[in-house]
Amino acid sequence: MTSVGEEGIGGGTNPAGWAEDAAGLHRDFRFSDFTTAWRFMGLVAVEAERADHHPDWSNSYNRVSITLISHDVGKVTGRDRRLAALIDEIHHTVSVEDR
16 A cells, blocks of 8 residues: 655645545545445544544545545645545455455
C-alpha cells in the first residue's frame, strides 16, 4: 500500500472520484452492506492513525462519506491527496473481496 508520508503543501492532481472545495476533498463510497462499509472504515482508520492524519467521515448503513483537509493549514495539501489515494486502494481491495 501507498504511504501518506510527509506533508507536502501545494498543487496536485486529486485522485479520480474526489471533489475539492474550500471544505476539503470529498468522496462518497457505497458498499453491498453495513458490514462491508464498516470493514472499509476499520482499514482506513488503521492507515489514518499510522499517518496521524484523520478523515472527517460519516456512515449510514452501506454508505461512507469522507472529507479530507489539513486542519493545521486550513486547506487541502499533498498529504490529503496521498491519503485519498490510499483510501482508494483500500476501497478497491474491499470491493474486490466483497464480490
